[in-house]
Amino acid sequence: MAGVVVLGGGVAGLAAAHYLRQLRPSSALPITVLEAASSVGGWVNTTRHVDGTVWEHGPRTVRPAGQQGVNTLQLVEELQLQDRLKIIPAGHPATLNRMIMTGGQLHRLPTSLWSTLRPLKPFHRPLALAALRDLWAPAERGLQDDSLFAFVSRRFGADIAQFAVDPLVRGICAGDARQISVRFLMDSLFEHEQRHGSVLWGMWKERGRTAPPDPGDSELARRAQKERWSVWSLEGGLRTLPEALAERLAADGVSVRLDCPATELRLRPDGATVHTAAGELHASHIISALPAHGLAPLVTDRAVTEPLEQIESVTVAVITLEYAGQLLRQPGFGYLIPSCEPAGGVLGVIFDTCSFPQGDRTILTVMSGGAEMERWYGARPDREQVLRAALDEVRRTLGITAEPSRVCVQIQERCIPQYRVGHKALVARLRDAVRERQWPLLLAGAAYDGVSVNDCILSGRRAAEAVSASLGEA
Numbered sequence: 001m002a003g004v005v006v007l008g009g010g011v012a013g014l015a016a017a018h019y020l021r022q023l024r025p026s027s028a029l030p031i032t033v034l035e036a037a038s039s040v041g042g043w044v045n046t047t048r049h050v051d052g053t054v055w056e057h058g059p060r061t062v063r064p065a066g067q068q069g070v071n072t073l074q075l076v077e078e079l080q081l082q083d084r085l086k087i088i089p090a091g092h093p094a095t096l097n098r099m100i101m102t103g104g105q106l107h108r109l110p111t112s113l114w115s116t117l118r119p120l121k122p123f124h125r126p127l128a129l130a131a132l133r134d135l136w137a138p139a140e141r142g143l144q145d146d147s148l149f150a151f152v153s154r155r156f157g158a159d160i161a162q163f164a165v166d167p168l169v170r171g172i173c174a175g176d177a178r179q180i181s182v183r184f185l186m187d188s189l190f191e192h193e194q195r196h197g198s199v200l201w202g203m204w205k206e207r208g209r210t211a212p213p214d215p216g217d218s219e220l221a222r223r224a225q226k227e228r229w230s231v232w233s234l235e236g237g238l239r240t241l242p243e244a245l246a247e248r249l250a251a252d253g254v255s256v257r258l259d260c261p262a263t264e265l266r267l268r269p270d271g272a273t274v275h276t277a278a279g280e281l282h283a284s285h286i287i288s289a290l291p292a293h294g295l296a297p298l299v300t301d302r303a304v305t306e307p308l309e310q311i312e313s314v315t316v317a318v319i320t321l322e323y324a325g326q327l328l329r330q331p332g333f334g335y336l337i338p339s340c341e342p343a344g345g346v347l348g349v350i351f352d353t354c355s356f357p358q359g360d361r362t363i364l365t366v367m368s369g370g371a372e373m374e375r376w377y378g379a380r381p382d383r384e385q386v387l388r389a390a391l392d393e394v395r396r397t398l399g400i401t402a403e404p405s406r407v408c409v410q411i412q413e414r415c416i417p418q419y420r421v422g423h424k425a426l427v428a429r430l431r432d433a434v435r436e437r438q439w440p441l442l443l444a445g446a447a448y449d450g451v452s453v454n455d456c457i458l459s460g461r462r463a464a465e466a467v468s469a470s471l472g473e474a
């Protein structure tokens with residue numbers, strides 16, 4: 001029997017293979033994961049030093065919230081990782097102190113209703129007034145999409161767009177809020193404007209209609225809700241998750257081939273052939289969990305490659321700075337820098353050892369570039385220049401002048417997809433083109449339906465369910 005080939009061994013691909021094996025426990029269905037790199041995990045990438053220090057170069061925390069969050073916690077339980085969880089509860093300084101830097105000063109983002117009623121720097125007016133503006137500001141009805149910046153400026157004022165949404169977009173997709181789709185982060189708020197003319201009025205009219213996420217039979221998800229977890233990670237860093245998935249796949253008879261990039265994909269309604277340097281594989285179905293720019297060159301049909309090429313990803317420089325001693329005056333998650341602030345291309349700084357202390361050392365992660373990489377560092381970012389900008393930034397804002405004891409600079413090429421205005425329609429057009437050709441190809445991963453670890457895992461699950469349904473009775 002022709003099996004299923006999963007392209008990509010990031011979290012989405014590994015999750016897809018895991019869920020498919022759960023749905024099809026019999027080894028009569030061969031499942032193969034092809035991974036180009038020499039290890040699994042994709043952008044989930046932890047360095048573990050021999051002295052026990054852990055550095056994250058990609059994601060460092062996962063949210064338990066929402067149905068996606070519940071799904072990942074179920075997976076954590078299935079992989080028996082619950083005893084390795086590191087939890088940050090609501091109220092921890094890392095959840096309370098998410099900051100914005102302007103003019104070299106750090107400002108806490110509001111965390112309570114009270115703080116929205118009084119003037120709060122860098123905003124010029126109390127945030128509650130900005131919210132009230134939404135009640136009388138004219139709506140732009142009949143839009144299919146808009147940029148996050150335009151939407152928030154219209155409803156809540158330019159102040160909020162400039163000092164809250166612009167840095168938030170940088171801190172989630174390293175993108176430009178003037179280009180990113182409102183549906184990426186504020187789909188339901190946008191729908192309220194479209195249906196009711198105002199976000200607040202829409203929230204009031206539709207109150208009680210959205211059910212809280214169902215923890216199902218997950219004891220862990222129930223605990224997360226009861227104990228009000230804000231975010232979590234794992235001992236040994238988040239890399240522990242893809243490693244555990246790969247171990248489980250091996251135990252379940254799924255073949256994970258490392259250093260084995262797919263080089264070409266031939267798709268027909270009755271199956272597919274995948275080319276690799278080591279030979280061809282025949283499959284009944286393909287799950288692609290590749291970035292869009294990784295899948296596009298494998299297929300030749302323009303109706304499919306054209307939308308794939310439009311889903312572009314930005315490059316982020318991730319600079320890890322490790323210092324001896326405790327150097328931070330103000331604890332917190334870290335801070336973001338609005339695009340109007342001249343900061344040498346730095347997007348934000350994470351205070352890693354505030355969330356998860358690691359002995360008597362301070363570990364910071366500086367993230368730079370993103371949508372502004374070329375503007376600041378040119379087409380080929382120079383590591384030295386990137387490091388210099390990071391050190392300048394932590395000296396200027398945090399007053400840290402000490403030499404770091406260890407440093408790591410990674411230029412992560414095309415690591416975060418940009419959901420620009422029209423993204424949702426673009427993905428629908430792409431999936432329509434695949435459907436019209438009756439190709440047995442499912443699309444999972446960060447390029448389509450959400451970039452967080454949770455979104456990617458859920459996308460793998462949905463792809464596995466679709467393949468299993470198409471294979472018929474188990």
Ligand SMILES: Cc1cc2nc3c(=O)[nH]c(=O)nc-3n(C[C@H](O)[C@H](O)[C@H](O)COP(=O)(O)OP(=O)(O)OC[C@H]3O[C@@H](n4cnc5c(N)ncnc54)[C@H](O)[C@@H]3O)c2cc1C
Pocket residue numbers: 007008009010011012013034035036037040041042043044057058059060061062063260261262263289290291294316318412415416444445446447451452453454456
């Ligand atoms: C710096 C950074 C910080 C982040 N922070 C967070 C965070 O705090 N919380 C959060 O939830 N999310 C975070 N994310 C987002 C999240 O980590 C990613 O979106 C997610 O890991 C992507 O997973 P994926 O499996 O879709 O893709 P990828 O990780 O890109 O995996 C795709 C895999 O496909 C392989 N591949 C490529 N081409 C081929 C080929 N031809 N054949 C075979 N294999 C191929 C690649 O080597 C890779 O392993 C962050 C991302 C980055 C980059």
Ligand SMILES: C=Cc1c2[nH]c(c1C)Cc1[nH]c(c(CCC(=O)O)c1C)Cc1[nH]c(c(C)c1CCC(=O)O)Cc1[nH]c(c(C)c1C=C)C2
Pocket residue numbers: 061063098099168170171172173174231316333334335336347348349350367416451452453
């Ligand atoms: C400065 C660049 C970046 C920082 N983190 C990321 C980038 C590009 C990537 C990223 N961070 C988060 C996610 C997942 C989003 C999700 O839906 O769960 C991704 C892809 C988490 C996150 N980080 C910040 C926020 C507000 C969130 C979302 C919600 C949450 O986890 O509670 C803020 C933040 N990110 C960065 C900094 C310095 C920062 C500071 C306040 C870095």
